[in-house]
Amino acid sequence: xxxxxxxxxxxxxxPAHARTLPPSRLLKPAVLLGALLATPAFAAADVxxxxxxxxxxxxxxxxVDSAPASVTVVTGEELRMRPARDVLDAVRDAPGLNVRxxxxxxxxxxxxxxxxxxxxxxxxxGERIAATDQVFGLSDLxxxxxxxxxxxxxxxxxxxxxSLYGSDALxxxxxxxxxxxxxxxxxxxxxxYGHLPEDDGGELRQASVYASGPLGQDFSLTVNxxxxxxxxxxxxxxxxxAQREGQEQTTLRARLQWRPGEAHKLALTVxxxxxxxxxxxxxxxxxxxxxxxxxxxxxxxxxxGELGGGHLRLRGYTATIHQRQHNTEGVAPxxxxxxxxxxxxxxxxxxxxxxxxxxxxxxxxxxxxxxxSFAGGEEEARQYALFGQDxxxxxxxxxxxxxVRWDKHELFGSEFSPRIYAVWxxxxxxxxxxxxxxxxxxxxxxxxxxxxxxxxxHSFIGNPDIQPEMSDNVELSLxxxxxxxxxxxxxxxxxxxxxxxxxxxERCTLPLRRLYRYENVDDVRIRGAEAEFGAELPAxxxxxxxxxxxDVRDERSDQRLAERPLQSGNARLDWTxxxxxxxxxxxxxxxxxxxxxxxxSGAALLQQPSYGLWNAAVxxxxxxxxxxxxxxxxxxxxxxxxxxxxxNYRERGRFVYAMLSLGx
Numbered sequence: 001x002x003x004x005x006x007x008x009x010x011x012x013x014x015p016a017h018a019r020t021l022p023p024s025r026l027l028k029p030a031v032l033l034g035a036l037l038a039t040p041a042f043a044a045a046d047v048x049x050x051x052x053x054x055x056x057x058x059x060x061x062x063x064v065d066s067a068p069a070s071v072t073v074v075t076g077e078e079l080r081m082r083p084a085r086d087v088l089d090a091v092r093d094a095p096g097l098n099v100r101x102x103x104x105x106x107x108x109x110x111x112x113x114x115x116x117x118x119x120x121x122x123x124x125x126g127e128r129i130a131a132t133d134q135v136f137g138l139s140d141l142x143x144x145x146x147x148x149x150x151x152x153x154x155x156x157x158x159x160x161x162x163s164l165y166g167s168d169a170l171x172x173x174x175x176x177x178x179x180x181x182x183x184x185x186x187x188x189x190x191x192x193y194g195h196l197p198e199d200d201g202g203e204l205r206q207a208s209v210y211a212s213g214p215l216g217q218d219f220s221l222t223v224n225x226x227x228x229x230x231x232x233x234x235x236x237x238x239x240x241x242a243q244r245e246g247q248e249q250t251t252l253r254a255r256l257q258w259r260p261g262e263a264h265k266l267a268l269t270v271x272x273x274x275x276x277x278x279x280x281x282x283x284x285x286x287x288x289x290x291x292x293x294x295x296x297x298x299x300x301x302x303x304x305g306e307l308g309g310g311h312l313r314l315r316g317y318t319a320t321i322h323q324r325q326h327n328t329e330g331v332a333p334x335x336x337x338x339x340x341x342x343x344x345x346x347x348x349x350x351x352x353x354x355x356x357x358x359x360x361x362x363x364x365x366x367x368x369x370x371x372x373s374f375a376g377g378e379e380e381a382r383q384y385a386l387f388g389q390d391x392x393x394x395x396x397x398x399x400x401x402x403x404v405r406w407d408k409h410e411l412f413g414s415e416f417s418p419r420i421y422a423v424w425x426x427x428x429x430x431x432x433x434x435x436x437x438x439x440x441x442x443x444x445x446x447x448x449x450x451x452x453x454x455x456x457x458h459s460f461i462g463n464p465d466i467q468p469e470m471s472d473n474v475e476l477s478l479x480x481x482x483x484x485x486x487x488x489x490x491x492x493x494x495x496x497x498x499x500x501x502x503x504x505x506e507r508c509t510l511p512l513r514r515l516y517r518y519e520n521v522d523d524v525r526i527r528g529a530e531a532e533f534g535a536e537l538p539a540x541x542x543x544x545x546x547x548x549x550x551d552v553r554d555e556r557s558d559q560r561l562a563e564r565p566l567q568s569g570n571a572r573l574d575w576t577x578x579x580x581x582x583x584x585x586x587x588x589x590x591x592x593x594x595x596x597x598x599x600x601s602g603a604a605l606l607q608q609p610s611y612g613l614w615n616a617a618v619x620x621x622x623x624x625x626x627x628x629x630x631x632x633x634x635x636x637x638x639x640x641x642x643x644x645x646x647x648n649y650r651e652r653g654r655f656v657y658a659m660l661s662l663g664x
Contacts, residue, residue: 056071076179095158106233113159125177149208154177202230266301276292278292416438490530503517591612
């Protein structure tokens with residue numbers, strides 16, 4: 001097996017080598033036109049094994065085998081085989097990752113090893129993407145920035161990485177690596193359509209486009225955009241109510257890059273997004289339509305260069321998200337609100353001889369939240385951080401990575417987040433690794449403000465008495481890789497002090513309009529194990545599978561927390577014909593039993609039974625520039641809610657789709 005050099009470093013997250021007319025109405029024609037005109041060269045499918053290269057775990061290039069963390073890499077080719085609305089849809093079967101429900105409208109958030117969605121940091125090419133939880137409680141908007149056509153790979157790190165990324169990485173990191181700037185113009189597009197054959201609603205239409213190429217000798221431009229629309233799915237018992245909300249989303253992203261020298265690069269990145277969500281609901285005997293409009297912007301400037309024998313990266317960005325609500329039938333909407341972030345960060349990596357590679361960095365970030373419930377109309381908090389990391393090679397078979405981050409938060413003072421992790425190859429084909437990490441998470445502004453109140457499908461209020469969350473994580477992993485087979489087993493234990501949860505305090509018997517307050521629950525203990533393997537089989541077949549056991553308990557009561565499956569898993573069997581003209585995929589996703597909140601206030605938590613979903617797809621390539629994909633998700637049309645069992649998330653029924661991809 002090839003072992004990537006510890007000292008070969010690239011920038012963190014860098015890919016290899018007037019409302020007169022709503023923005024969505026302006027951006028949509030541009031995306032559709034590009035999708036119709038653009039046409040992409042297909043790369044050979046990447047092999048998902050322990051040789052895949054990642055950068056998220058250390059800020060330097062390492063293979064999955066030698067990375068000091070539990071890591072999953074999903075290639076762009078694998079992502080584009082799926083009828084995903086966004087990245088979250090596409091990676092939902094990754095080990096240790098659970099897509100959790102937030103209400104009864106089809107909204108989803110990601111949970112890594114039983115942690116909350118706010119504990120997962122989302123990066124694009126290593127640059128922080130502001131979480132939308134600040135504006136829209138438990139939302140998933142941060143996963144809709146990048147269309148799948150523009151993605152090279154997604155790196156998922158399970159477990160705390162606060163020593164590098166701060167408090168938002170208490171549970172893990174999802175780093176979306178985009179395709180690099182091309183030396184000659186290239187592009188790709190995808191157009192898709194899907195529907196639920198037995199339901200009157202839920203149609204999905206998508207179009208995305210990606211283009212990249214040089215502008216003269218020193219400049220290059222990369223542009224991608226996407227549009228998608230999903231119709232609401234009405235309740236079978238009353239079509240005036242929505243089982244799943246409707247969505248329309250348009251995003252555009254442009255990156256202008258300048259290379260003043262071979263070892264220096266400046267990049268300006270601008271992203272703009274507009275999203276509408278709507279559904280039918282009721283208040284007493286009054287039925288009405290409720291809708292939300294989200295406007296998002298993100299602009300960043302970055303520098304990468306070789307200086308003094310090391311690599312320097314500096315980044316600055318500003319981001320805002322603005323939310324408006326609109327109701328019919330004269331129902332008063334909730335107030336407008338806006339969240340924003342401004343940040344400057346950087347790191348410098350330098351090899352000291354043949355044994356050590358040092359990385360040091362800093363971050364300064366200010367976050368704000370505008371909401372009329374605040375006494376001054378706006379709350380703001382600043383935080384600063386310094387961190388250092390040493391990658392120490394001890395002999396040819398042992399690597400030690402250790403570091404610490406110091407965070408200074410103006411509301412909660414200082415915290416230290418250390419990490420130490422070892423990677424040992426005791427014999428050829430075997431890798432043993434494990435370590436300890438500590439994390440810190442300060443409450444969000446809306447969670448701690450006594451004035452905050454958000455009213456939507458559910459209402460949320462702040463709590464000035466909550467305290468920061470602290471985490472201590474220990475894990476041990478054993479991996480094996482040889483020829484056409486690889487496997488890995490990981491065990492871990494994580495204790496979280498003062499975990500913050502939204503607790504229902506009023507109207508808890510209703511499916512909507514519940515009132516939640518943010519509170520510290522008692523200390524939480526998470527114990528789990530993950531097993532993964534993959535094998536290249538004869539006749540073009542390939543099998544991969546994973547299984548996760550995740551026991552999340554309140555330490556005082558020794559009761560499992562709700563909405564965390566005890567077990568989950570998936571298996572996939574692929575067949576590729578000689579020459580890769582045909583690809584056939586069969587997938588099985590398993591969600592184990594879990595406790596869910598009852599309909600009656602004060603009643604004990606209920607048990608939701610386990611269930612599994614079958615999915616199948618076939619893809620036909622026509623040369624290197626075109627392909628057609630047909631598939632069925634939830635092949636058996638399994639409905640979790642059938643039979644009267646309690647449920648916390650309505651999986652989409654049998655979903656049939658078709659996709660056309662073209663390229664130049």
